[in-house]
Amino acid sequence: MISPNTLKPDVPAVILLSGGLDSATTAAIARHDGFALYALSVDYGQRHHFELEAARRVAQAVDAVRHVILDVDLAQLGGSALTDAIEVPKDRPAAAMSDGIPVTYVPARNTVLLSLVLAYAETVGAGDIFVGVNAIDYSGYPDCRPEYIEAFQRLANLATKAGVEGQLKFVIHTPLICLTKAQIIRRGIELGVDYSLTHSCYDPDEDGLSCGHCDACQLRRKGFAEAGMQDPLKYQA
Amino acid sequence: MISPNTLKPDVPAVILLSGGLDSATTAAIARHDGFALYALSVDYGQRHHFELEAARRVAQAVDAVRHVILDVDLAQLGGSALTDAIEVPKDRPAAAMSDGIPVTYVPARNTVLLSLVLAYAETVGAGDIFVGVNAIDYSGYPDCRPEYIEAFQRLANLATKAGVEGQLKFVIHTPLICLTKAQIIRRGIELGVDYSLTHSCYDPDEDGLSCGHCDACQLRRKGFAEAGMQDPLKYQA
Numbered sequence: 001m002i003s004p005n006t007l008k009p010d011v012p013a014v015i016l017l018s019g020g021l022d023s024a025t026t027a028a029i030a031r032h033d034g035f036a037l038y039a040l041s042v043d044y045g046q047r048h049h050f051e052l053e054a055a056r057r058v059a060q061a062v063d064a065v066r067h068v069i070l071d072v073d074l075a076q077l078g079g080s081a082l083t084d085a086i087e088v089p090k091d092r093p094a095a096a097m098s099d100g101i102p103v104t105y106v107p108a109r110n111t112v113l114l115s116l117v118l119a120y121a122e123t124v125g126a127g128d129i130f131v132g133v134n135a136i137d138y139s140g141y142p143d144c145r146p147e148y149i150e151a152f153q154r155l156a157n158l159a160t161k162a163g164v165e166g167q168l169k170f171v172i173h174t175p176l177i178c179l180t181k182a183q184i185i186r187r188g189i190e191l192g193v194d195y196s197l198t199h200s201c202y203d204p205d206e207d208g209l210s211c212g213h214c215d216a217c218q219l220r221r222k223g224f225a226e227a228g229m230q231d232p233l234k235y236q237a
Numbered sequence: 238m239i240s241p242n243t244l245k246p247d248v249p250a251v252i253l254l255s256g257g258l259d260s261a262t263t264a265a266i267a268r269h270d271g272f273a274l275y276a277l278s279v280d281y282g283q284r285h286h287f288e289l290e291a292a293r294r295v296a297q298a299v300d301a302v303r304h305v306i307l308d309v310d311l312a313q314l315g316g317s318a319l320t321d322a323i324e325v326p327k328d329r330p331a332a333a334m335s336d337g338i339p340v341t342y343v344p345a346r347n348t349v350l351l352s353l354v355l356a357y358a359e360t361v362g363a364g365d366i367f368v369g370v371n372a373i374d375y376s377g378y379p380d381c382r383p384e385y386i387e388a389f390q391r392l393a394n395l396a397t398k399a400g401v402e403g404q405l406k407f408v409i410h411t412p413l414i415c416l417t418k419a420q421i422i423r424r425g426i427e428l429g430v431d432y433s434l435t436h437s438c439y440d441p442d443e444d445g446l447s448c449g450h451c452d453a454c455q456l457r458r459k460g461f462a463e464a465g466m467q468d469p470l471k472y473q474a
Contacts, residue, residue: 072309072353077360107359108352111396115345115352116309122344123314142401151392158388159348164379 012065013128013173014038016113016119019054021220022132022176024198025188027062029175030130032191037130039067040120042113044106045075050208054199063199066124070116074106086201090213094222110143114152116171122160127168128158134176134184149174181223189229196232209236241471249302250365251275251358253350256291258457259369259413261435262425266301266412267367276304277357279350281343282312283345291436296434297454298434303361307353311343325440327450331459351389355407359397360439364405371413371421386411418460426466433469441443446473 013035017023030037032103039062041055052069061068070182114131121129133144142148149172155169157163163170176184188195210217212235224231250272252473254260267274278292289306296304347370370381379385386409393407394400400407413421419428425432437457438447447454449472461468 015385070310070313073307074356076305076307077353105357105398107399108356108393111352111392112349112356116314119311119343119345119349120314142398143396145395148392148395151388151395155348155385155388155392156345158382158385159380160345161342161379162344204429222456232396 010036011128012036012038012124012126013130014040014124014126015056015064015116015130016117016132017041017058018132019051019056019058019065019199020132020216021181021188021198021200021223022134022184022191023055024058024061024132024195025184025191026130026132026173026175027058028188028191028193029063030128030173031062035128035130037062037064038120038124039064039125040117041067041069042116043069043071044109044112045073048204048208050199050201050204053208054197061194064114068120072112072116074112076110077107088214090203090211092215092218094148094218105141108143110141110148111152114156114172118156118160121170122162122168125162125168127162127170128173129170130173130175132176133174134179134181136178136180144177146174146177149177159186180226182226185223185227185229189227194232198233200233205236209234211236247273248365249273249275249361249363250367251277251354251361251363252301253354253369254278254292254295254304255369256288256293256295256436257369257453258418258432258435258437258460259421259426260369261290261295261298261369261430261432262421262428263367263369263410263412264295264301265275265425265428265430266409267365268299271462272365272367274299274301275357275361275363275400276301276303277354278304278306279353280306280308281346282310285441285445287436287438287441290368290445291421291434294434298431305379309349309353311346311349316346325451327440327448327456329452331455342378345380347378347385348389349439351393351409352422353406355393358407359399359405361400362405364399364407365410366407367410367412369413370411371416371418373415383411383414386414417463418456419463422460422466432438437470442473446471 017039039059162168200216202214254276276296390409399405437453439451
C-alpha cells in the first residue's frame with residue numbers, strides 16, 4: 001500500500017504508536033521517508049485495549065522491524081478520565097473542546113511516553129523519533145505544543161550517552177504538529193493509510209465500536225467531513 | 238530518629254527512592270526541611286529486588302505518606318548491565334570509574350524516572366521533587382549533571398497542566414548534586430539516617446549480601462572511609 005522511497009533505506013527510527021489516526025499517519029510519513037521503523041506502544045492503564053490492538057495492526061501495515069508494547073500502570077499514580085472511572089464528556093461543542101485542558105488529560109503523559117521512546121531509540125541506535133502530536137485540533141494539551149517538543153529534544157541530547165558522546169543526534173519529528181485533522185487525513189490517504197485499522201474513541205462499547213460522541217470521535221468525524229472523505233470506521237447506532 | 242522542623246509542615250513533596258545511600262540521604266534532608274513525602278520507586282527490571290526492599294524500609298523510616306512501586310520493564314527495550322546479563326565490572330580503579338560512561342548506564346534512565354516522578358507529583362499536587370543525583374562521585378552518567386536537571390525542570394513546567402496553568406511551579410531539588418560521597422554520608426548521619434536500611438551493590442549474593450567490589454560498593458566503602466564512619470552493611474567475605 002505504502003511505497004517507501006529509498007532516500008534513507010537503512011536508517012532506523014522509533015515511532016510512538018497509539019493506534020489512533022494521528023500516529024498511523026505519522027508512521028506512514030516516516031515509512032514514506034524511507035526509515036526502518038521501531039514502534040513502541042505503551043499500555044499505561046487505558047480503560048480498553050482496542051487502542052493497542054489498533055497499534056498492532058498499524059505496526060504491521062508499516063512493516064515495523066519491531067513493535068514493543070510496554071506496560072506502565074500510570075493508574076497507580078491516580079488522575080484522569082483515561083485511566084480512572086471519570087465520565088468521558090460527550091457531544092461537547094467545539095468551543096468547549098478547545099477551551100482549557102480537557103479532563104482526559106493524563107498528568108505528564110507525553111513526558112512519560114517520550115522518555116520511554118527515547119530509551120528505546122538509544123537502545124536500537126536511532127536518532128530519529130517520530131511522534132504524532134498535534135497542536136491545532138485539540139490544542140488543550142500542554143505537552144503537544146512546539147515549545148514543549150523543542151524542550152524535550154534539547155533534554156534528549158543532554159540526557160543520553162549517545163547524545164552526549166555524539167554517536168546520535170536526537171531529533172523529535174512531529175510532522176503533524178501544525179496540520180488540521182482534515183489535512184492529516186488527506187495526507188494519510190495520499191500515502192495509502194488504511195484508517196479502518198485505527199481506533200480513536202475514548203469510550204467504545206464492548207465490541208470496540210466507537211461511540212461517535214466523545215471529543216476524539218467528534219474530532220475524527222469532523223476531520224473526515226472537512227477532508228471530504230469517508231471514515232471507514234463503524235460507529236454505534 | 239529524624240526530627241523534622243516545622244517550616245513546611247503540610248507541603249507535599251515527591252521523592253524518587255531507589256533504596257540506595259544517596260536517595261535515603263535525600264529523603265532525610267527533605268523530611269528535615271518539613272516536607273510530607275510521597276515516595277516513588279520504579280522497578281525497571283533490576284536484576285535483584287534487594288534495592289526495592291531497601292526502598293520500602295527507607296520510606297517507612299522517613300514517615301512517607303505514600304510509597305508507590307511502579308513496574309516499568311525497561312529490559313524489554315534491551316541494553317545495560319543492570320537489566321541484561323552483562324558482567325558487572327569489579328575492583329575497577331577510581332580512575333577507570335570516572336573515565337567515560339559506565340556499562341551500567343541504562344539508556345535514558347533518569348529521564349524515564351523523572352518523568353514518572355513528575356506524573357506522580359502533578360497527581361498528588363506537589364511542586365517539589367527531590368532526587369538524589371550526584372555529579373561528583375560517579376560523574377559518568379550524563380543524566381546526573383546540573384545542566385540536565387535544569388533542562389528537565391524547564392520541561393516539567395512546560396509539560397504539565399499544573400505547570401502551565403500556574404497551580405504548581407515544579408522545582409527539582411538535588412541537594413546532593415555537588416557533594417562527595419563522604420559529605421553525603423556525614424550529612425546523613427547528622428540527620429540520623431540509618432544506613433543499614435540501604436542497599437548499594439549491583440551484584441549481591443542470593444541473601445542480598447553486598448559484593449564489596451562493584452563500582453557502587455567501592456564508592457560506598459570509600460565514602461565511609463573518607464567520612465571516618467563505620468559502614469553498618471555486611472559484605473561478602
